[in-house]
Amino acid sequence: DAGVIQSPRHEVTEMGQEVTLRCKPISGHNSLFWYRQTMMRGLELLIYFNNNVPIDDSGMPEDRFSAKMPNASFSTLKIQPSEPRDSAVYFCASSLRAGGLGEKLFFGSGTQLSVL
Amino acid sequence: QQQVKQSPQSLIVQKGGISIINCAYENTAFDYFPWYQQFPGKGPALLIAIRPDVSEKKEGRFTISFNKSAKQFSLHIMDSQPGDSATYFCAASMQGAQKLVFGQGTRLTINP
Numbered sequence: 714d715a716g717v718i719q720s721p722r723h724e725v726t727e728m729g730q731e732v733t734l735r736c737k738p739i740s741g742h743n744s745l746f747w748y749r750q751t752m753m754r755g756l757e758l759l760i761y762f763n764n765n766v767p768i769d770d771s772g773m774p775e776d777r778f779s780a781k782m783p784n785a786s787f788s789t790l791k792i793q794p795s796e797p798r799d800s801a802v803y804f805c806a807s808s809l810r811a812g813g814l815g816e817k818l819f820f821g822s823g824t825q826l827s828v829l
Numbered sequence: 830q831q832q833v834k835q836s837p838q839s840l841i842v843q844k845g846g847i848s849i850i851n852c853a854y855e856n857t858a859f860d861y862f863p864w865y866q867q868f869p870g871k872g873p874a875l876l877i878a879i880r881p882d883v884s885e886k887k888e889g890r891f892t893i894s895f896n897k898s899a900k901q902f903s904l905h906i907m908d909s910q911p912g913d914s915a916t917y918f919c920a921a922s923m924q925g926a927q928k929l930v931f932g933q934g935t936r937l938t939i940n941p
Contacts, residue, residue, distance in 0.1 A: 756931040804872050815861035816927050820872025
C-alpha cells in the first residue's frame with residue numbers, strides 16, 4: 714500500500730492567495746483527519762471525517778479554512794485568503810475506525826506551506 | 830483539562846543509554862495513550878500504545894509505563910540507537926472518541 718498521499722509537498726504562496734491541499738487516504742480507511750503542525754502550537758486537529766461526513770470541525774481556525782471529502786479516496790483543505798500566520802506543515806491522516814478501541818492514525822508526509 | 834503536558838522538550842542520550850520521556854494529563858476520561866514517532870520530513874507514525882488497565886507495555890526496546898493515580902505515563906527507550914533520533918509525541922483520547930490530544934513533542938538525539 715502506498716500509504717496516505719498528500720500533495721503538494723511544498724507550497725509557497727503570497728498573502729491573499731487561495732491555497733488547496735490534497736489528500737488521498739489509505740484504501741479501505743473510513744476516517745480522515747487534517748492536522749496542522751507548528752513549533753508554537755504543536756500538532757492541532759483541524760477537522761475529521763467519518764465515511765466522508767465531517768464530524769468535528771471545531772479546530773478549524775476561522776472561516777478562511779474549509780475542508781471537503783467528496784468521496785472515500787480524496788479530501789481537500791482550502792485556505793482562502795491565505796495569511797502569513799497560516800504557514801505550517803499540514804498533515805492528513807487516515808484510520809480504520811475500530812469501534813472505540815483506540816485510533817491508529819496513519820499520517821501522510823505533509824504539505825509544508827509558506828505564505829509570504 | 831484537554832491538555833497533555835510533555836517533557837522534556839529536547840533530550841540528548843548517548844548510544845546504548847536509556848531515553849525517558851514523560852507525559853502528564855488532567856482529564857480522567859482519557860483511556861487510550863499512544864506514542865508517535867516522527868522523523869524529519871515525515872508524518873508521525875504510531876510507535877506503541879497503552880490503555881489504563883495495565884501499568885506497563887513493552888514492545889522490543891520500547892516500553893510505556895503508566896501511573897493512573899498520578900495521571901502520568903512515560904516512554905522508555907532501552908539501548909538507545911542513533912536511528913532512534915526523532916521527535917516523539919505522546920497523545921491521549923477518551924473512550925470511543927477519535928480526537929487525539931497530542932503533547933508538544935520531544936526532540937530526541939542519540940549520540941553515537
